[in-house]
Amino acid sequence: MADQLNSAIAALVAAISNQPTATNDVSATAGINYASMNEAHALFGDRSGDLRAQVMTGQVYHKLVGANLTNTPQLFQAQNVRVVDILGKLVVVTDAPALYLAGTPNKQRVLSLVESAAIVHDGNDLISNIQTTNGQTRIETTMQVDYTFGLGLKGYTWDETNGGKSPTDAELATGSNWDKVATSIKHTAGVITIGDAAVA
Numbered sequence: 056m057a058d059q060l061n062s063a064i065a066a067l068v069a070a071i072s073n074q075p076t077a078t079n080d081v082s083a084t085a086g087i088n089y090a091s092m093n094e095a096h097a098l099f100g101d102r103s104g105d106l107r108a109q110v111m112t113g114q115v116y117h118k119l120v121g122a123n124l125t126n127t128p129q130l131f132q133a134q135n136v137r138v139v140d141i142l143g144k145l146v147v148v149t150d151a152p153a154l155y156l157a158g159t160p161n162k163q164r165v166l167s168l169v170e171s172a173a174i175v176h177d178g179n180d181l182i183s184n185i186q187t188t189n190g191q192t193r194i195e196t197t198m199q200v201d202y203t204f205g206l207g208l209k210g211y212t213w214d215e216t217n218g219g220k221s222p223t224d225a226e227l228a229t230g231s232n233w234d235k236v237a238t239s240i241k242h243t244a245g246v247i248t249i250g251d252a253a254v255a
Contacts, residue, residue: 059204060149061152061153062175062206062227064154066206066227066228067153068154069153069227069229069230070208070233070243070244071244071245071246072164072230072249074240076240077098077240077246078095079091079095079098079248080249081094081248082159082249082250082251086251086252087111087248087250088118089122089142092141092165095165095247096167096246098246099241099245099246102241105169105241106144106245106246107170108146108147108168109141109166109167109168110154110168111154111163111165112148112150112154112252114252118252119141154166161254162249162251163251163252165247166247167245167247169244172208172209172244172245173208174207175204176204176206178204178205180202181201183198183200185197206227208244209243210243210244211233211234211237212234214234217231
């Protein structure tokens with residue numbers, strides 16, 4: 056399950072960030088905040104309401120919670136405490152490797168996704184093999200497991216010529232291996248915000 060989730064996030068990051076019209080990259084000058092995420096949502100124009108969920112790291116999530124806690128006039132509504140409302144979207148918090156920019160841990164990505172942005176199909180072909188080897192100081196036992204799953208991204212198709220028929224994790228995480236087939240970015244998986252999680 057973790058492999059499938061991380062693979063789907065890596066593919067979404069790659070495909071979406073490969074499209075300039077779906078990317079709000081403020082990492083050179085600003086941080087991830089409500090304003091930068093809202094600017095990413097604006098890339099969907101009149102279809103921004105289709106964006107249903109935000110996928111972010113724990114560091115970004117708690118940064119946004121902190122912003123809410125300091126905004127006391129907006130915190131209490133109808134005698135209820137509303138601690139987190141990140142632009143009215145559901146939030147998925149995961150420290151998936153693809154949400155971090157390599158070599159710069161504070162520069163991170165937030166995905167804002169539509170419904171069915173990524174669909175994973177389990178191949179139901181789990182194969183395992185356990186071998187035990189004698190003759191060493193201790194008995195050695197190894198287990199090898201193999202399985203397949205399919206991955207589809209809304210508005211994109213896999214470029215088999217570039218990425219191959221059975222892609223590796225690195226190939227799934229390469230933007231040029233995902234070709235946008237939707238006529239408008241508004242009909243794709245979503246948008247991405249890239250910024251410095253340590254900067255306000």
